[in-house]
């Protein structure tokens with residue numbers, strides 16, 4: 001498999017309105033791609049679209065709140081109508097919430113946005129990716145997944161809610177999903193799926209809804225020399241999964257600053273991956289027997 005060409009290719013980047021996703025969207029557009037940015041903020045979306053300086057390609061904005069299944073399905077329809085090819089799908093949108101919030105669908109918000117939305121959007125767009133192959137799916141995970149366990153009897157954290165645990169669990173789900181997807185995708189599909197830990201990047205907006213205590217902890221951790229990563233470095237890690245020829249061939253990898261790295265044992269456990277796949281299919285209302 002080769003890499004997606006810059007010029008003429010289409011990349012969908014969720015969470016492209018802020019932080020590392022915003023930088024990635026601009027980088028890919030600078031490489032000549034048409035980048036479909038997905039996010040909620042109309043203001044930030046419009047600012048991205050209007051700032052065309054240095055871009056060989058273009059950025060388009062698709063305003064969507066990814067927290068509900070209807071919104072994800074309607075986004076998928078919009079993308080399929082607007083773009084006759086999709087070469088790259090980057091699931092980068094992510095959130096962390098200080099208190100337990102339920103979405104309109106009745107799911108815990110962090111799980112819904114960080115895991116269920118990528119699951120459903122991939123399901124809806126996969127045929128177009130295969131038709132555009134070689135194509136890549138990239139998921140922004142996190143090293144924090146190592147502190148989590150997928151408790152299938154309480155995926156929505158109803159028993160007890162801790163913001164960091166809920167976030168870490170959703171990031172573990174990101175990796176288990178990516179590894180399972182890569183396993184299920186036949187080589188002939190020409191589509192690879194990899195995920196990345198972008199580093200600890202205290203400067204983004206990720207923790208804007210976190211408690212004061214968490215925000216103070218993050219600010220303190222950021223002061224420890226060598227702990228934090230810049231948004232530019234984080235975006236470069238994502239970009240390498242999109243553009244580096246290596247990830248046109250390798251699939252199912254979890255990539256950190258040290259390159260392909262072993263995630264926690266739970267993330268690659270076949271039984272956990274299959275269970276997550278089936279539970280997710282049930283929650284978003286699709287047949288689990290895909291791709």
Ligand SMILES: NC(=O)c1ccc[n+]([C@@H]2O[C@H](COP(=O)([O-])OP(=O)(O)OC[C@H]3O[C@@H](n4cnc5c(N)ncnc54)[C@H](OP(=O)(O)O)[C@@H]3O)[C@@H](O)[C@H]2O)c1
Nearest residue numbers: 015017018019020039040041066093094142201204205206
């Ligand atoms: N920062 C870190 O230390 C760190 C570490 C490891 C992994 N990550 C991961 O990196 C990714 C990017 O985060 P970031 O640090 O760059 O944070 P960020 O600046 O807050 O960016 C998050 C992006 O996700 C979008 N988003 C959040 N909730 C959404 C929703 N309901 N519907 C649609 N879009 C939504 C935001 O869009 P709007 O602003 O337009 O709503 C924004 O574009 C996340 O997946 C995060 O988990 C971050």
